[in-house]
Amino acid sequence: MTAPLLSIENLSIGFTGLNDQPVFIVRDVNLTLAAGETLGLVGESGCGKSSLLLAMMGYYKQGLGRLRGGIAYDGQDPGLVSPQQLQALRGGGMALIPQNAGQALTPTLRIKAQMVEVLRLHSDLAPGAWQARCLALFERVKLPDPEQMLNRYPHELSGGQQQRVAIAMALAGEPDLLLLDEPTTGLDVTTQVGVLALLQEICQDLNTAMVYVSHDIQVISQVCNQIAIMYAGEIVEMGPRADLLTQPVHPYTQGLLASIPRLNQQTLPHPIAGEMLQPVHRGSNVGCGYAGRCPLATDQCRATAPLAQPIADRWVKCHEVTAAMAGEFIRPAQKLLAANLGDRELLSVADLSIRYQAPTWLQSLRGQQPPAIVRAVSFGIQKGEIVGLVGESGSGKSTILKTIAGLQGSLSGRITLSGTDDLTGPVESRPRGSLRKVQLVFQNPDASLNPRKTIGEILRRPLELYFDLATGVMDQAVDALLQRVNLPESYKGRFPGQLSGGEKQRVAIARALAAKPELILCDEITSALDVSVQAAILKLLLDLRADSGVSLLFVSHDLAVVETLCDSVLVLEGGEVREAGLCAEVFKNPQHAYTQALLASVL
Amino acid sequence: MSSAVTILKGVTATRSGKIGVVLVGFHLLLALVAPWLVPYEFDAQTAVIDHAGPSLAHWAGLDTLGRDVLTRTLLGGREALLVTIFGTGLAVVWGSFFGVLAGYLGGRIDELIMRSVDIFLAIPWMIFLLLVIASFGNAPMVMILTLGFFYGIGVVRMARAATLEVVVKDYVLAAKARGERPLSIMMTEILPNVRDVLMVESAMRWSWMLLAFSALSFLGFGVTPPTPDWGLMIANSRIYLALAPWPVLMPMIALSSLIIGINLTADALAKSLGVDKTTRALV
Numbered sequence: 028m029t030a031p032l033l034s035i036e037n038l039s040i041g042f043t044g045l046n047d048q049p050v051f052i053v054r055d056v057n058l059t060l061a062a063g064e065t066l067g068l069v070g071e072s073g074c075g076k077s078s079l080l081l082a083m084m085g086y087y088k089q090g091l092g093r094l095r096g097g098i099a100y101d102g103q104d105p106g107l108v109s110p111q112q113l114q115a116l117r118g119g120g121m122a123l124i125p126q127n128a129g130q131a132l133t134p135t136l137r138i139k140a141q142m143v144e145v146l147r148l149h150s151d152l153a154p155g156a157w158q159a160r161c162l163a164l165f166e167r168v169k170l171p172d173p174e175q176m177l178n179r180y181p182h183e184l185s186g187g188q189q190q191r192v193a194i195a196m197a198l199a200g201e202p203d204l205l206l207l208d209e210p211t212t213g214l215d216v217t218t219q220v221g222v223l224a225l226l227q228e229i230c231q232d233l234n235t236a237m238v239y240v241s242h243d244i245q246v247i248s249q250v251c252n253q254i255a256i257m258y259a260g261e262i263v264e265m266g267p268r269a270d271l272l273t274q275p276v277h278p279y280t281q282g283l284l285a286s287i288p289r290l291n292q293q294t295l296p297h298p299i300a301g302e303m304l305q306p307v308h309r310g311s312n313v314g315c316g317y318a319g320r321c322p323l324a325t326d327q328c329r330a331t332a333p334l335a336q337p338i339a340d341r342w343v344k345c346h347e348v349t350a351a352m353a354g355e356f357i358r359p360a361q362k363l364l365a366a367n368l369g370d371r372e373l374l375s376v377a378d379l380s381i382r383y384q385a386p387t388w389l390q391s392l393r394g395q396q397p398p399a400i401v402r403a404v405s406f407g408i409q410k411g412e413i414v415g416l417v418g419e420s421g422s423g424k425s426t427i428l429k430t431i432a433g434l435q436g437s438l439s440g441r442i443t444l445s446g447t448d449d450l451t452g453p454v455e456s457r458p459r460g461s462l463r464k465v466q467l468v469f470q471n472p473d474a475s476l477n478p479r480k481t482i483g484e485i486l487r488r489p490l491e492l493y494f495d496l497a498t499g500v501m502d503q504a505v506d507a508l509l510q511r512v513n514l515p516e517s518y519k520g521r522f523p524g525q526l527s528g529g530e531k532q533r534v535a536i537a538r539a540l541a542a543k544p545e546l547i548l549c550d551e552i553t554s555a556l557d558v559s560v561q562a563a564i565l566k567l568l569l570d571l572r573a574d575s576g577v578s579l580l581f582v583s584h585d586l587a588v589v590e591t592l593c594d595s596v597l598v599l600e601g602g603e604v605r606e607a608g609l610c611a612e613v614f615k616n617p618q619h620a621y622t623q624a625l626l627a628s629v630l
Numbered sequence: 631m632s633s634a635v636t637i638l639k640g641v642t643a644t645r646s647g648k649i650g651v652v653l654v655g656f657h658l659l660l661a662l663v664a665p666w667l668v669p670y671e672f673d674a675q676t677a678v679i680d681h682a683g684p685s686l687a688h689w690a691g692l693d694t695l696g697r698d699v700l701t702r703t704l705l706g707g708r709e710a711l712l713v714t715i716f717g718t719g720l721a722v723v724w725g726s727f728f729g730v731l732a733g734y735l736g737g738r739i740d741e742l743i744m745r746s747v748d749i750f751l752a753i754p755w756m757i758f759l760l761l762v763i764a765s766f767g768n769a770p771m772v773m774i775l776t777l778g779f780f781y782g783i784g785v786v787r788m789a790r791a792a793t794l795e796v797v798v799k800d801y802v803l804a805a806k807a808r809g810e811r812p813l814s815i816m817m818t819e820i821l822p823n824v825r826d827v828l829m830v831e832s833a834m835r836w837s838w839m840l841l842a843f844s845a846l847s848f849l850g851f852g853v854t855p856p857t858p859d860w861g862l863m864i865a866n867s868r869i870y871l872a873l874a875p876w877p878v879l880m881p882m883i884a885l886s887s888l889i890i891g892i893n894l895t896a897d898a899l900a901k902s903l904g905v906d907k908t909t910r911a912l913v
Contacts, residue, residue, distance in 0.1 A: 542808075
């Protein structure tokens with residue numbers, strides 16, 4: 028066997044914390060990558076996957092460094108070579124494709140100037156040949172109208188086009204290794220499919236090796252032949268794609284796969300209890316990093332760290348391989364059939380059109396109208412029903428939600444709640460009684476909770492606003508709310524910064540519940556969360572609906588999540604409803620071409 | 631208050647922060663107890679040769695009129711501190727009120743407030759200040775009100791900028807959607823989140839205002855003689871600098887040490903509160 032292209036031995040990345048305790052972001056990772064091989068690194072946020080990827084090109088985020096271990100790329104350690112050699116290595120030997128190409132491209136330079144810079148540094152071409160090479164690269168990444176593209180600025184390109192430019196730029200130096208850091212995460216599903224197909228093609232045609240980092244194992248499995256699962260800074264399982272996906276061994280891999288919502292699945296996604304071991308605790312932890320959350324954990328797991336043991340073509344770091352392979356420790360709940368809804372309509376939206384700006388003086392003079400974001404949308408929500416609103420970015424789904432909440436004015440149409448409350452006007456015009464009945468939960472719990480207030484204060488506020496309660500009763504009500512979203516009462520005194528993402532989102536849901544609402548508007552509330560946490564939030568929402576009969580309007584771009592949670596669904600494109608109906612029918616037998624295209628993009 | 635203790639701990643975590651807090655603390659303490667410490671009356675004249683250098687009886691020598699320089703230096707910061715502390719307080723209170731108001735409400739009210747700010751920024755404040763003092767006298771109250779007004783104009787801009795960053799956060803939207811009143815949103819959702827910026831800003835304003843006040847005294851508009859004041863002392867003795875440096879050096883050291891102290895504290899405050907996000911450049 029020839030020498031591997033990249034080999035990593037016992038690599039630990041981190042910093043030395045208080046009392047000279049090492050803080051591990053990445054711990055004792057071993058990897059080898061042959062030329063032309065594609066490896067996917069999968070893990071949830073905070074597992075160290077991006078730090079590991081950047082270390083491969085000799086780069087560490089501020090404050091971090093290599094604690095021990097070695098990296099060899101083509102026989103050279105990127106941490107030991109001279110700055111000139113490192114410059115040749117980065118871009119020439121290996122190239123990074125970043126997560127957000129829109130931010131990675133310089134906004135004030137035309138695409139051509141940025142492409143030429145790479146060619147000047149990393150190719151032997153004469154300046155006269157640069158233009159032709161750029162065009163060839165753009166055709167390679169299937170950018171439409173390559174000549175036009177070269178003269179544009181980054182902001183004049185769509186997100187997918189920006190990502191293709193970033194790929195072309197990475198290919199310009201003819202690297203042997205491509206490093207990809209979640210390159211499709213910010214893209215719409217239909218765009219993502221195209222970029223992934225392109226990456227697959229590049230690997231096959233150019234025989235470029237690839238390390239692909241993502242939180243999404245389904246994305247990874249489209250491109251990579253080898254998959255490594257990372258947890259709490261370590262690779263816990265690594266092997267060929269087919270083996271890992273169909274017969275995962277490590278309890279974490281099994282848990283991760285079980286927590287992903289999928290289309291046409293009879294069971295609910297199964298959450299993983301607990302939280303990932305934080306970097307500060309990784310140094311003092313002597314046992315398996317997953318022992319705290321693992322249903323199979325024994326005393327041995329807590330006392331000694333498992334070593335990698337080979338199983339057929341792969342290896343696994345686990346003491347309880349036999350028990351894990353027997354399976355049976357994850358029992359996902361059966362999906363409930365749609366609740367018996369009856370026909371009591373709660374919310375009715377009739378002929379709703381929304382636009383952001385009023386016509387300017389000049390436009391009204393010319394008889395022009397600024398374009399509407401949402402056009403003639405009508406739908407209803409029954410009591411206790413969960414309605415999904417799906418569509419890609421710019422489809423107007425969040426705008427509809429904000430209008431129902433009264434945060435965005437409407438152009439025409441009518442919104443009524445239980446036939447009596449008029450929700451057409453802005454928040455200021457609504458009586459407190461009807462405000463109480465509709466509550467909103469936001470996408471990003473970091474931004475939706477005031478960082479200066481304790482959890483207790485945050486939950487008490489809607490109680491003070493809508494109900495006249497005595498202090499003692501109020502405290503009990505706050506405790507009850509925390510209990511309902513499965514958080515301990517001791518969290519009352521904490522600030523949002525002391526909670527994990529999933530816990531923060533639970534608090535945001537509890538704040539909505541405090542008002543005893545009839546309708547909760549959910550704006551992508553699980554898309555900022557890890558899948559194992561998302562599964563728990565979805566289960567919580569279903570439980571809440573079963574307990575209190577609250578209705579939900581659930582905006583999401585993720586069709587599998589919508590199918591898991593919702594009774595009926597509306598598909599939006601460009602501000603218009605393309606298809607609406609019961610989830611079961613729409614997903615099984617989509618009628619509109621756009622719905623079919625969306626479903627075909629689900630990995 | 632526990633948060634005050636936390637903030638102080640954060641400031642004194644760095645060495646420069648410690649130096650700053652010690653300097654500011656020393657000056658504040660001195661201003662309070664100086665009347666009981668000083669060896670002479672501030673206007674007591676000694677019938678010896680003027681400009682006498684340091685001696686056992688007069689550690690920092692005598693000034694032109696035969697007054698004890700040490701006594702006058704120890705007492706010379708009292709009025710400056712009184713005026714600037716209250717002046718800064720006034721500036722921050724009214725400036726942040728209008729700044730948060732403009733940032734939160736936006737639209738016409740924002741335009742009105744910010745254009746008024748522009749107008750006042752275009753007026754040379756020193757000349758305007760001299761005009762006010764010429765008309766109303768230089769009583770501490772007049773000084774507090776005018777300095778407080780002029781230094782608040784910059785605070786309006788700072789507070790508005792900080793508010794604009796917070797207004798777009800989802801927790802403000804959530805409060806709006808709940809049906810909270812604008813005043814309640816400004817007080818409970820926005821103000822606590824712009825507090826850090828305002829605290830750092832007020833520390834910086836304080837040091838600027840001290841310099842401005844001393845400059846006024848230097849020009850003869852700040853403090854009425856014979857009340858001791860650093861700016862005035864420097865002005866009166868500067869022509870004899872080559873002959874007798876002490877009457878100029880002493881107030882200079884006092885004023886600089888206080889301003890350096892305030893600036894070090896402000897920098898440490900900004901770092902510990904995360905307002906100053908400067909980090910090492912990448913690559």
